[in-house]
Amino acid sequence: MAKGKKFRRSDRSRPYLNILDFLVQERTFLAIVIVSIVLAGIASGYPRAGMWLGFFFAAYATVANDSIQSLGTFIESNKARKWWILWLFVGSIFLITVTWSFFHYDGDVTYQRLLNPDGSSDYPHPERFSFWQIIAPLVLLILTRMKMPVSTTFLILSVFSADTSGITSVVWKSWSGYILAFILSFLVWYFSYNMIKKYFKSRIAHGGWTAVQWIVSGSLWAVWVMQDGANIAVYLPRQQTGVEFIVFALTIFLGLGILFYLRGDRIQEVVSKKARISDIRAATLVDLTYVILLIYKLTISTVPMSTTWVFLGIIGGREIAISLARNKKGKKHRRKAGNMIFRDFAYAMIGLFISIALATAANPDIRMELSQVISDWF
Numbered sequence: 001m002a003k004g005k006k007f008r009r010s011d012r013s014r015p016y017l018n019i020l021d022f023l024v025q026e027r028t029f030l031a032i033v034i035v036s037i038v039l040a041g042i043a044s045g046y047p048r049a050g051m052w053l054g055f056f057f058a059a060y061a062t063v064a065n066d067s068i069q070s071l072g073t074f075i076e077s078n079k080a081r082k083w084w085i086l087w088l089f090v091g092s093i094f095l096i097t098v099t100w101s102f103f104h105y106d107g108d109v110t111y112q113r114l115l116n117p118d119g120s121s122d123y124p125h126p127e128r129f130s131f132w133q134i135i136a137p138l139v140l141l142i143l144t145r146m147k148m149p150v151s152t153t154f155l156i157l158s159v160f161s162a163d164t165s166g167i168t169s170v171v172w173k174s175w176s177g178y179i180l181a182f183i184l185s186f187l188v189w190y191f192s193y194n195m196i197k198k199y200f201k202s203r204i205a206h207g208g209w210t211a212v213q214w215i216v217s218g219s220l221w222a223v224w225v226m227q228d229g230a231n232i233a234v235y236l237p238r239q240q241t242g243v244e245f246i247v248f249a250l251t252i253f254l255g256l257g258i259l260f261y262l263r264g265d266r267i268q269e270v271v272s273k274k275a276r277i278s279d280i281r282a283a284t285l286v287d288l289t290y291v292i293l294l295i296y297k298l299t300i301s302t303v304p305m306s307t308t309w310v311f312l313g314i315i316g317g318r319e320i321a322i323s324l325a326r327n328k329k330g331k332k333h334r335r336k337a338g339n340m341i342f343r344d345f346a347y348a349m350i351g352l353f354i355s356i357a358l359a360t361a362a363n364p365d366i367r368m369e370l371s372q373v374i375s376d377w378f
Contacts, residue, residue, distance in 0.1 A: 026145070029145060033138060033141070033142065036057065036135075036138055037135060037138065039053060040053065040054075040057075040131055040134040040135045040138070041131055043129070043134060044128075044129060044130060044131040044134055045128075047127060047128050047129065050128070050129030050133075050134055051129060051235055051236065052235075053134055054129055054133060054134040054136075054137065054235040055232065055235035055236055055248075055251075056251065057134065057135075057136075057137035057138055057141075058136075058137040058156055058231065058232045058234070058235055059232050059251045059252050059255055060137070060141070060255055061137035061138070061140040061141045061144065061152070061156075062137070062140070062152050062156070062228065062231050062232050063252060063255040063256060063258075063259055064141065064144050064255075064259065069224070069290075069307055069308055069310075069311035070217075070220050070221050070224040070287075070290070070307070070311075071090065071217075071221065071259070071264070072264060073217070073283035073286050073287055074086070074090075074213070074217040074221075074283065074287070075260070075263060075264045076264075076283065077213065077280040077282075077283040077284075078280075079263070083260040083261050083263065084257070084260070084261075086260050087256055087257045087259075087260040087261075089214070089218070090218075090221055090256055090260070091253045091256050091257065093218050093221050093222050093225075094221070094225055094249075094252060094253060094256065095249055095253060096222075097222045097225045097226065097229075098225065098229060098245075098248070098249055099249070101226070101229075102240065102245050106239060107237075107238075107239030107240045107241070107245070108238060108239055108240075109229060109233050109240060109245065109248065110229050110230040110233050111226045111229075111298075111302070112302050113226075113227070113229070113230035113302055113303075113304045114230050114233065114234060114238055114304075115238040115239065116302075121162075121238055122161065122162055122165070122166040122169075123157055123160040123161055123162065123166060123230075123234055124160070124162055125234075125236075125237055125238055126160070129235075130159075130362050132159055132358050132361045132362035133159045133160065133362050136155055136156050136158075136159050136355075136358055136362075137155075137156060139155060139354060139358065140152055140155050140156070143155075143347075143350075143351065143354075148347040148350065148351070150308065150347055150348060150350065150351025150352075150354075151174070151306035151308040151309060151348060151351050151352065151355070152228065152231045152306075152308065153170060153174070153228065153230075153231055153304055153305065153306040153307070153308070154167075154170065154171075154174075154306055154351055154352050154355035154356075155351055155354065155355045155358065156231045156234060156355075157170065157230065157231060157234060157304055158170075158355040158356065158358060158359035159355075159358050159359050159362040159363070160234050161359060161363065161366065162363075162365070163365055163366060163369060164366055164369045167355075167356065167359060167366075169303045170303060170304050170305060170306065171352070173297065173301060173303050173304075173305045174305050174306035174309045174310070175309070177293065177297055177305055177306070177307075177309055177310040177313065178309040178310060178312065178313040179313065180293060180296075180310075180313070181289070181290075181293050181309075181310045181311070181312075181313030181314045181317065182313040182314070182316055182317040183317065184289055184292075184293065184314075184317065185286075185289050185313065185314040185315075185316070185317030185318045185321070186317035186318070186320060186321045187317075187321075188285065188289055188318075188321075189285075189317065189318045189321035189322055189325070190321035190324060190325055193321065193322060193325035193326075194325070196281075196282075196285075209280050209281050209284060210280065212284055213280050213283060213284040213287070216284050216287045216288050216291060217284075217287050219291050220287045220290055220291040220294070223291055223294045223295055223298060224294065224307060226298055227294060227297070227298060227304070227305060227307055228307050230304050231304075232248070232252065233248065236248060286314060286315070286318065289314050290310065290311060290314050293310055293314070294307065294310065297310070306348075308348060308351075309348060312341075312344050312345065312348055315344070316340075316341040316344065316345070319337035319340060319341060320334075320337055320338075320341065322337070323336075323337040323338075
């Protein structure tokens, strides 16, 4: 009987031990976050310090979280290659992409995602950065550490939006992107599954697939930078000086080096757990679907969009299509695919709610608009 009581006490204390283990395991990361929050509180009183501190936070957080959508399959299917080769390839494309925008749009590196042709902006550069604007990337870092594929666009751009229209326009464009991605990916993988299964049966891919994948992945990365570079550049002036551009470009270039050295770090597991995504042929098809949708969305509107939601739609449509097309173990795979999709989508929604909360805290105009909407409802 005494042994039974001892077991129950140990069982009840297990959650506390798990939390303690987590705190011990993540003590370095938690210490960095705490110090960063203190620095954000200090820098919020100094415009230039707040700008650069927020930029460095955003650069690291965006590269660590958001870029894994476009680079995750590339990293996963090139595990055998040296990390610095992958870094130089991707880093060079980044430098070329942002440099062209810098010169073509007179200092704007975002392909007019933040700066309208008439010189106005839906995401104006603040004269003084608030505490909430500076720590927004830190919230993204914490969620990344928890392996949550949340939208960087929502979390960061929302706190800079001039009014609620800047948020709703991004939400609607992202929602439509998710739906289109899910449908397109489902159709591609469902109707081509048998052919893919037949011709991709061999575990060894033809050497030509490597060249094709690198071309597709390079194109995807360039288009992603055109879409999501705004999530980092939002902390800097809408038209950067030469010095600001050099700091912007080199910071992200070096950050990419860290990302490839760590092989995607923890958020990479979101990609690695998907069915046979390490196959270079499967990874190429995923990236091809992704780049087609991003190009389409890029050309129809300059409104920023959550590429995270598009990526989750592509992965979700693929997983469901494969589970339905499988003759063997289809039921088991459908359950697994459904759980993955629900979890990823739930995390994306959590990110959306957190971003709205941050935007509300950072912008008094948005607080007034939301309070007015709520009062109208009730």
